[in-house]
Amino acid sequence: MRIALAATCIADTLFPAAPQAVVRLLERLGHEVVFPAGQTCCGQMHVNTGYVAEAVPVIRNHVRTFAPVADGEWDAVVIPSGSCTGSVRHQQAMVARRVGLDELAATAEAVAARTFELSELLVDVLGVTDVGAWFPHRVTYHPTCHSLRMVHVGDRPLRLLREVEGLDLVELPAAETCCGFGGTFAFKNADVSGAMLADKTANVRATAADVLTAGDMSCLMHIGGGLSRQRSGVRALHLAEILASTREDPTPLPAATFSEMTTA
Amino acid sequence: MSTFLGIPRRREADDEPFGPLPHPHEPLRWGESFPRAAKAALGNTQLRRNLAHATTTIRDKRARVVAEVPDWEALRDAGSAVKQQVLAELPELLARLEQSVTERGGVVHWARDADEANRIVAQIAEAKGADEVVKIKSMATQEIGLNEALAARGIAAIETDLAELIVQLADDMPSHFLVPAIHRNRTEIRDIFLARMAGAPADLSDAPRELATAAREHLRRKFLSAKVAVSGANFGVADTGTVAVVESEGNGRMCLTLPETLVTVMGIEKLVPTFTDLEVFLQLLPRSSTGERMNPYTSLWTGVTPGDGPQEFHLILLDNGRTKVLEDEVGRAALHCIRCSACLNVCPVYERVGGHAYGSVYPGPIGAILTPQLTGPSGAQSAGHDDPNASLPFASTLCGACYEVCPVKIDIPSILVDLRARAVDADRGRLVDPVAAAMKAASWAMSDAGRFAGAERAAALTHRVGGKDHVVRRLPYPGSLWTGSRDLPVPASRSFRRWWADRKESE
Numbered sequence: 001m002r003i004a005l006a007a008t009c010i011a012d013t014l015f016p017a018a019p020q021a022v023v024r025l026l027e028r029l030g031h032e033v034v035f036p037a038g039q040t041c042c043g044q045m046h047v048n049t050g051y052v053a054e055a056v057p058v059i060r061n062h063v064r065t066f067a068p069v070a071d072g073e074w075d076a077v078v079i080p081s082g083s084c085t086g087s088v089r090h091q092q093a094m095v096a097r098r099v100g101l102d103e104l105a106a107t108a109e110a111v112a113a114r115t116f117e118l119s120e121l122l123v124d125v126l127g128v129t130d131v132g133a134w135f136p137h138r139v140t141y142h143p144t145c146h147s148l149r150m151v152h153v154g155d156r157p158l159r160l161l162r163e164v165e166g167l168d169l170v171e172l173p174a175a176e177t178c179c180g181f182g183g184t185f186a187f188k189n190a191d192v193s194g195a196m197l198a199d200k201t202a203n204v205r206a207t208a209a210d211v212l213t214a215g216d217m218s219c220l221m222h223i224g225g226g227l228s229r230q231r232s233g234v235r236a237l238h239l240a241e242i243l244a245s246t247r248e249d250p251t252p253l254p255a256a257t258f259s260e261m262t263t264a
Numbered sequence: 265m266s267t268f269l270g271i272p273r274r275r276e277a278d279d280e281p282f283g284p285l286p287h288p289h290e291p292l293r294w295g296e297s298f299p300r301a302a303k304a305a306l307g308n309t310q311l312r313r314n315l316a317h318a319t320t321t322i323r324d325k326r327a328r329v330v331a332e333v334p335d336w337e338a339l340r341d342a343g344s345a346v347k348q349q350v351l352a353e354l355p356e357l358l359a360r361l362e363q364s365v366t367e368r369g370g371v372v373h374w375a376r377d378a379d380e381a382n383r384i385v386a387q388i389a390e391a392k393g394a395d396e397v398v399k400i401k402s403m404a405t406q407e408i409g410l411n412e413a414l415a416a417r418g419i420a421a422i423e424t425d426l427a428e429l430i431v432q433l434a435d436d437m438p439s440h441f442l443v444p445a446i447h448r449n450r451t452e453i454r455d456i457f458l459a460r461m462a463g464a465p466a467d468l469s470d471a472p473r474e475l476a477t478a479a480r481e482h483l484r485r486k487f488l489s490a491k492v493a494v495s496g497a498n499f500g501v502a503d504t505g506t507v508a509v510v511e512s513e514g515n516g517r518m519c520l521t522l523p524e525t526l527v528t529v530m531g532i533e534k535l536v537p538t539f540t541d542l543e544v545f546l547q548l549l550p551r552s553s554t555g556e557r558m559n560p561y562t563s564l565w566t567g568v569t570p571g572d573g574p575q576e577f578h579l580i581l582l583d584n585g586r587t588k589v590l591e592d593e594v595g596r597a598a599l600h601c602i603r604c605s606a607c608l609n610v611c612p613v614y615e616r617v618g619g620h621a622y623g624s625v626y627p628g629p630i631g632a633i634l635t636p637q638l639t640g641p642s643g644a645q646s647a648g649h650d651d652p653n654a655s656l657p658f659a660s661t662l663c664g665a666c667y668e669v670c671p672v673k674i675d676i677p678s679i680l681v682d683l684r685a686r687a688v689d690a691d692r693g694r695l696v697d698p699v700a701a702a703m704k705a706a707s708w709a710m711s712d713a714g715r716f717a718g719a720e721r722a723a724a725l726t727h728r729v730g731g732k733d734h735v736v737r738r739l740p741y742p743g744s745l746w747t748g749s750r751d752l753p754v755p756a757s758r759s760f761r762r763w764w765a766d767r768k769e770s771e
């Protein structure tokens with residue numbers, strides 16, 4: 001398949017190892033990955049903060065960049081993020097309609113129909129749960145709120161992780177409770193956010209996992225930021241980084257909390 | 265015993281530790297903005313323990329009994345559809361309700377706002393010569409500050425729901441729909457009873473059974489002497505004029521049957537079109553709210569039945585901002601709410617800060633969308649940034665747990681986002697706002713890949729400040745809001761975009 005990658009603005013800038021791992025993984029599975037150069041961001045941050053007018057040009061840019069998928073130029077768009085996928089599916093067309101851009105809304109819907117979160121792409125579209133990965137570490141998985149409740153990825157990420165050779169999967173207590181990030185919530189309600197984060201990191205640490213993983217770098221930035229502050233020794237890796245890891249080309253455990261860019 | 269004067273007042277030092285809240289002037293707008301009030305609440309360790317314990321217990325119970333119902337999702341759809349119909353046909357349905365109630369011997373009153381509703385209740389009580397009324401726990405009467413209004417006219421309102429009684433005795437404010445004293449534990453309740461409840465046995469322990477018995481004895485005297493009862497309504501059936509109250513303790517049944525006169529204050533959105541619609545809600549409500557398959561007491565009455573129960577029945581239909589909410593295409597879904605409190609119990613924010621931080625008798629996720637709509641659009645008509653209610657739509661991470669459990673499928677996160685947009689739009693041009701400026705700049709950079717790549721290149725230059733761990737540990741304000749409890753990863757030295765371009769080049 002020809003798959004267009006929407007890297008997400010956060011991962012593109014701060015955590016390139018995550019989309020890079022998506023490329024490694026999909027290419028290993030025999031697919032062609034394209035990175036449409038016009039991409040920036042899906043517009044979620046602006047929408048969720050209430051800056052709708054400012055979100056419109058960002059959304060327009062995303063929709064234009066990925067519109068070729070609706071014409072069959074690519075088979076699918078993959079986003080290694082539940083919340084960005086959720087925004088593409090549930091917000092972009094709505095916002096466009098709200099400001100009277102019906103044509104943009106229609107295109108947004110056509111693009112959204114071919115857009116998948118990573119675990120959805122693997123399990124539903126490509127039909128694999130065993131991606132041939134090897135990752136000999138103790139791992140716990142945080143199901144991010146939007147992947148769970150907006151995109152409904154269900155247990156797909158766990159099914160993928162269970163097939164990873166050598167991986168010791170430990171259940172995260174109170175896994176489905178929000179980590180307290182919520183974008184600008186972390187700033188506007190820093191105290192509540194901090195209290196929620198404290199509970200989340202306590203649960204992560206209680207698992208004695210080497211690695212915390214999730215399908216969203218933004219939530220991992222938040223929980224990982226807390227784990228780093230606490231010098232917990234727990235790493236925060238994107239699901240793709242684990243699935244991309246093989247005996248021949250293992251994903252190294254980072255020295256600190258997050259992966260640095262590798263040069264594959 | 266406490267008296268309610270209806271105005272904020274300082275309390276005597278020996279009132280402590282009860283009643284941390286003077287009764288506010290406006291039941292829908294009090295205290296500080298959410299972030300400040302939440303910060304104070306977070307520091308109250310006893311409150312945190314009480315809340316965490318109570319919400320976790322109810323949440324788990326709800327999840328268990330909901331899981332048993334194979335057609336739960338269909339029931340939610342049905343509940344949502346009925347409520348949509350009610351809002352679409354509200355004027356006709358209300359007229360029909362008025363007619364049915366009147367035909368069955370009841371008297372219908374219309375109240376535009378809290379003052380009108382309070383005046384009507386007081387006049388009815390005064391006409392009966394009552395200086396005491398017994399009350400069934402009701403959110404509508406909380407919303408209008410009925411107890412305080414009656415007190416100002418020399419009428420004492422006695423709350424008969426156990427938890428509401430605790431709140432009343434402590435001169436406190438409720439913090440939850442269903443368990444208004446959720447912020448109290450049993451030791452605190454024992455202390456409140458001992459200090460404030462006439463006739464409480466001196467050797468009262470904090471065993472729930474003993475506490476309930478003491479309250480029961482106290483209340484029984486009131487039930488037997490009261491001439492007038494005041495209730496809210498869970499549902500009002502337009503076709504038949506039947507009003508329904510759902511409860512657990514039986515105090516409601518006492519109020520609804522013993523006094524001669526019954527006054528019900530009902531929000532106009534509590535309607536259902538037909539009697540059979542109750543079938544849907546009587547399944548949805550108990551499971552969502554107390555986590556029970558069925559609630560112990562469901563009282564239904566239709567007008568007046570000669571020789572049985574109250575011989576005079578007044579139904580007060582309350583607007584108090586609801587028709588204004590109805591005008592809003594997105595926000596009106598908040599009027600679907602059946603006050604089950606499931607969204608409060610699952611909300612990670614509510615669980616940590618409790619109800620008082622929301623500064624309204626409607627706390628939690630539903631409060632965050634209902635309160636600001638009932639009190640006026642944040643920003644424009646109200647006090648703008650200074651209105652504490654303007655902070656409510658931002659009091660959520662948008663995690664979606666509320667939407668997932670809501671028995672009538674109110675998409676609370678989407679309404680929150682919509683209210684945020686309105687708050688932002690109302691504030692445009694009012695003042696120089698650094699957040700707005702940042703959002704504008706980000707929009708400019710993020711709507712063009714060339715500009716975005718430029719911004720990334722600039723950001724990458726800051727990579728060095730992250731040192732060996734690639735994180736920043738301390739930033740000046742407002743970055744300090746983040747670094748107060750977390751490290752911040754620095755931008756990568758090479759963005760993914762650059763890596764991709766370099767890779768293509770080397771191919």
Ligand code: SF4
Nearest residue numbers: 601602604605607670
């Ligand atoms: S919004 Fe929904 S979940 Fe919350 S109290 Fe109302 S009906 Fe219950």
